[in-house]
Amino acid sequence: MNDVRVLKYAIHQCSSFSSTYVAENILWDRPNDQSSRWSSETNHPPQFLVLKLERAAIVKEITFGKYEKTHVCNLKKFKVSGGMTDSTMIELLDSGLKNDSQPETFTLKHTIKAHLFPCRFIKITPIQSWGPSFNFSIWHIQLKGNDDPSVVKESLIWFNHYREREAIRLCLKHFRQHNYTEVFESLQKRTRVQLEDELLTKLHELLVVRGDFKATEELLEETACKGLFDEYIRKQAYKPKWMPINPASNNVRPGMRGGHQMCIDPYSETIYLYGGWDGSQDLADLWCYNIAKSEWICISKDTSLEGGPSARSCHKMCLDPQRKKIFLLGRYLDSAIHYFFQSDFYVYDTEANKWQLITDDTAAMGGPKLVFDHQMCLDVEKNTLYVFGGRILSPNVTDERHTSCPDQPNFSGLFSYHVPTNMWHKLCDDISSTSSPQGNQGIKSRIGHSMLFHEKLRSLYIFAGQRQKEYLSDFFTYNVDTHEINVICDGEHSEVPAAGFTQRATLDAELNEIHVLSGLNKDKDKREDSVKNSFWVYDILQNRWSCIYKNDSMCNSVVNEKSEPCPRFAHQLVYDNIKKIHYLFGGNPGRSHLPKVRLDDFWTLKLTRLSKSELLRNCKKLIREQHFKEIIAENPLEAVQYLQSELSETFDHSDAEEQKMFQLLASLMFKENTQKNESISEYDSHNCYKNRTKVFDTLVDYFPEEITQPKSNLVDLILL
Secondary structure: OOOOEEEOEEEEEEOOOOHHHHHHHHOOOOOOOOOOOEEOOOOOOOOOEEEEEEEEEEEEEEEEEOOOOOOOOOEEEEEEEEEEEOOEEEEEEEEOOOOOOOOEEEEOOOEEOOEEOOEEEEEEEEEEEOOOOOOOEEOEEEEEEEOOHHHHHHHHHHHHHHHHHHHHHHHHHHHHHOOOHHHHHHHHHHHOOOOOOHHHHHHHHHHHHHOOHHHHHHHHHHHHHOOOOHHHHHHOOOEEEEEEOOOOOOOOOOOOOEOOEEEEEOOOOEEEEEEEEOOOOEEEEEEEEEOOOOEEEEEEOOHHHHOOOOOEOOOEEEEEOOOOEEEEEOOOOOOOOOOOOOOOEEEEEOOOOEEEEEEOOHHHHOOOOOEEOOEEEEEOOOOEEEEEOOEEOOOOOOOOOOOOOOOOOOEOOEEEEEOOOOEEEEEEOEOOOOOOOOOOOOEOOOEOOEEEEEOOOOEEEEEEEEEOOEEEEEEEEEEOOOOOEEEEEOOOOOOOOOOEEOOEEEEEOOOOEEEEEOOEEEEOOOOEEEEOEEEEEEEOOOOEEEEEEEEOOOOOOHHHHHHOOOOOEOOEEEEEOOOOEEEEEEEEOOOOOOOOOOEEEEEEEEEEOOOHHHHHHHHHHHHHHHHHHHHHHHOHHHHHHHHHHHHHHHOOOOOHHHHHHHHHHHHHHHOOHHHHHHHHHHOOHHHHHHHHHHHHHHHHOOOOHHHOOOOOOHHHHOOO
């Protein structure tokens, strides 16, 4: 039996119109009736609509109906909460609606700790409408879920037990924080509820109760070795560190260019660069950069003279680090050229220094036609290439490489190429095409996008790009084994890198991260393109984007250009997944007064975040600071020695802020005797326990939440 059904509800409370007015409209789906909606009187908070279900249910879906046309009052952003009472709700959804006439359905959070969560009340809170300064309108709401009494009863029993257990844990935390030992032990013995994991209980015993600071540090070192701090470290924001690369003294280096291609062999520490556009012509030179020696080598000034590809830009190439092969496909051709619109396909053996023409026409083999600004990546294990998107070239192409496309251009679909058998297969056509293989879903093809392959997850990650005048910011995966498409986000409802063109992306399968450096962005307010670079990291496991770097300075000052690369597009970015370093070369700075100028600067980008050793150092600093303050009260001379040795080594004295903190601690030793006496009285038995507890509570934040005491405090529940 299907456990999802439409749930009946009534209007319980709203912030504007009377419940009678709302009930007569919101309950019925009338997309052609302008008046059939709940509409707030203002867009200032608090604005909300609370629905009361006929009976408690597991609410799994919410569907928003809309007006038959786009409307300025549609909800661009909103939140949905739910709970058993109208005063105790948790957030179930944070999203938004597209400004169109199509109903939208969202999945609501309906489990807590893998258990079903029952609701009697659902609250919709508008945050932003599509029209600036307009009020909010909700045209129709449908709720779906399971209100089977046996299912709901079981979830209610668990939920009430869960609330009871969490209430006891809050009490246990409060009693222990205030050293109410007898009450704490009595409650724990009576209820048999554990406050936390045994490891944290041991940490509390060593640090807070006994004041055994050395044993506390040893326990934290063991904890770090077990990886219990890894989750906390992973949540910390990266800090970008750009460094210009100045090659060795021979001064041989590739010239200025954009639209070139690069790939990296992390095992031999070699970067390969081919072709591009120097502002006046396409190039056919092949270079390699030896990372260890910090020098460029020109392998060939013109590969076409050595059996290789002709001069080109807007092509793609990727490297097989196991077999030492580089594959190259596609190029841009000007409309003035009226011949040879076939798609040649090359492979370069990096060890033998030899090019081979695989075919002069991939389309004749069942592969893509001649394309540019497509994407290509490699499944090393299966020795298979994947090619997606790109603009199909034909003699009537008239647009520039990075401008909007003319009416009805043709875009290429998704293809695979199996290297050992020399076989092409069309996996998916453009969504607008009717020639897609039967049974396959379509994909909206595009140019200037990003595509990466995650070998462990067996999926292609495809992001953004441009299709005619539309800048895309959708993000989805394609499983190469099952051919399933999964839309991660449509670009409308969550913070993602700005819709743009020629962004560059890399993937770290070990860290499960995708990195994106933006390029040419679409400024919707100014209705024009702008060059703004920003660096984003997508955490695959957490499904979360974070922006760690921005540079939208158009002045390109000499000072800035020495510390970080100026904004650009048509650049190239490769990633050493072993040493965790990005390499950036060249591009177009977008200077309208110098349209032919291209860049030849070379940079590394290192993403740094709090390391395990740094976190341990911070932990030891907290512990030793507490120990030091307690020693002052007992033996000032011993405190001086402890300050100069054990405590000092936990500070980074090259950091001005940390050095200042250390000096403030040292100043405690030089206060007047009256102040010292006050310091001594501060560290009596009761205050020692209280201050050690503060240190313990800080350390707890570094542990996984599922093994720690509750984050909230009992006293915070008391309202005046």
